[in-house]
Amino acid sequence: MKKTIYILSLIFICFMLVSFVIELRNGDTNSWTKGGGRVIMSALPLGLLFFQRTPFRIPHILGYYGLLVCTFILGAIFHFYDKYKWWDVTLHVVGSMYIAWLALAIYRYKVLRPADIYISRWIIFLFVCGMATIGSAIWESIEFIGDMTVTSVMQRSGNTDTMTDLIAGLLGGVILGIYALFRNKPLEGKKMRG
Known part of the structure; x- marks a missing residue:
């Protein structure tokens, strides 16, 4: 489980950082707070690694990142909130x-x-x-x-x-x-x- 959390967290943190830089370059004035929030949300599962035992399993972690994809990537970055x-x-x-x-x-x-x-x-x-x-x-x-x-x-x-x-x-x-x-x-x- 630790390996899955590391891999998914790093992928999402990197993706959110890249999108943050793109938004900054495009002149989005709110990108500091939005980008920072997205990076923090992407890194939250890393906090589970501080616990020796946790009630959460791989499906819970995958579900979390699935929600992040739907919310941040599809919803905000690809404007699904506006389109649908x-x-x-x-x-x-x-x-x-x-x-x-x-x-x-x-x-x-x-x-x-x-x-x-x-x-x-x-x-x-x-x-x-x-x-x-x-x-x-x-x-x-x-x-x-x-x-x-x-x-x-x-x-x-x-x-x-x-x-x-x-x-x-x-x-x-x-x-x-x-x-x-x-x-x-x-x-x-x-x-x-x-």
Whole structure:
């Protein structure tokens, strides 16, 4: 897993640095903050290497970089946000599903395994939906702060965009929550094994 994180992180960091330089040369005045944010987001999985054990596996890392491709490369650099009106909402649904998937991995690793307890599937459903909704709210806050300080294109239609994105995020959480509900159905009333 470490090798995968190193390789993907370096590829994405290099790509983001190149796109940052191109944007600077084209006179994009917001490129410092956008480029810096993209480089930091590309390097985040490197932080996992400081932990000896992590609940995240290769599919989680690949999913993260898949979202970066869709958001930064296709969405921002190749202007999918402008070309396809459905792109933003779709990414909010998929992004909240991804956050819920990570939350489920953390829940299984940090709560179920050490506790060795009886667990209700509804607790998992609520936890997964809650984490997806919190993730959507944090992302919308970042968009709002970004529009107030750096750019003005993240929330183009104001409250309509914000509420549409929050509803899409909730929908993604519910979808993965339902998946977790049925996937973990056999665990109800049974003792978890570590």
